[in-house]
Amino acid sequence: MAQAAKSKKSPAKTPPAPAVAAGPNWPVFALAVAGMLVSGYLTYSAWQEQLVAFCSQGSGCDVVLNSNWSKLLGMPTSFWGFLTYALLAAIAWNKRTTSQWQFAWFVSLFGVLFSLYLTIISLFVLKAACPYCLTSLGLMTAIFIITTIQRPANMRGFSWGPWVGKTAGAALVAIVVLHLNFAGYLGASTATEDPWVKGLADHLSQINAKFYGASWCPHCKEQKEMFGASAKRLPYIECSPAGPQGPLAQACKDAGVQSYPTWVINDQRFTGTQPLESLAQNSKYQYAGPPR
Secondary structure, three states: OOOOOOOOOOOOOOOOOOOOOOOOOHHHHHHHHHHHHHHHHHHHHHHHOOOOOOOOOOOHHHHHHOOHHHEEOOEEHHHHHHHHHHHHHHHHHOOOOHHHHHHHHHHHHHHHHHHHHHHHHHHHHOOOOOHHHHHHHHHHHHHHHHHHHOOOOOOOOOOHHHHHHHHHHHHHHHHHHHHHHHOOOOOOOOOOOOHHHHHHHHHHHHOOOEEEEOOOOHHHHHHHHHHHHHHHHOOEEEOOOOOOOOOOOHHHHHOOOOOOOEEEEOOEEEEOOOOHHHHHHHOOOOOOOOOO
16 A cells, blocks of 8 residues: 655745844944034024024025024924934934834935925025035935935835835925925914004004015014014015025115115114114104003
8 A cells, every 4th residue: 555645734934034234324324424413513503693604694505594494493494404314323323124224214205305395495485505405405315315225125015106105295295384384374473463563563664664674684584573473564675586696676776775674764774683662762653552
């Protein structure tokens, strides 16, 4: 009697383990540290209210670093960039696993898209360029490219289409929300107008005073902030509608404006940021409301 052949079951195949590289991801780590140095320097300069190196007052980088896009949630935008680079450095220091790659790729993708957004704003809205910001864009782009190339080869079920759609979609939504915040649609001040300040702003308009300034001028921004919610009532004239490299507005040429801000009140000219009390005195403002 023939001996029945014993059937042997082949052992179940186990899924391949995620790729792990020994030691930190040195290329990404080095680039992230460089980004921390650039963004950290910009943050320190902003906190100290100092001009950064090779950036004179009124230059393109000064315009960018003092614009509405220079702060986010009350902190310098460069500070958030520093945290992003620090996060990438921390990820790169760990062993390279599939989950580490996914996290690093998403963070670097968001960093590139946000840097591109800020670059577009600086070039086409502010009409200025910041070498430090462009350097940061280059560093983040290099991190993103290297991270993309380093994708683990054995990621089961991975497809670029769904992955890019999901991650890029989330990053773009976040950037749209941040743009609305920069534009004042989200997180805008809900403070009511101070009666005395409101009356001063209205009075300056009524006596035909003129407030000449430029959208990129940090001192003009400071002057408007003194009026708070009443700034919209000021007799403001934009002298640089095409940005710092554009031509001077004709009204400002006719008035002989040479620096910002410039006030013309009762045929008197005042340059530089003016205290509200000085504006009230020079315009002979008489407040008829309750005591301030």
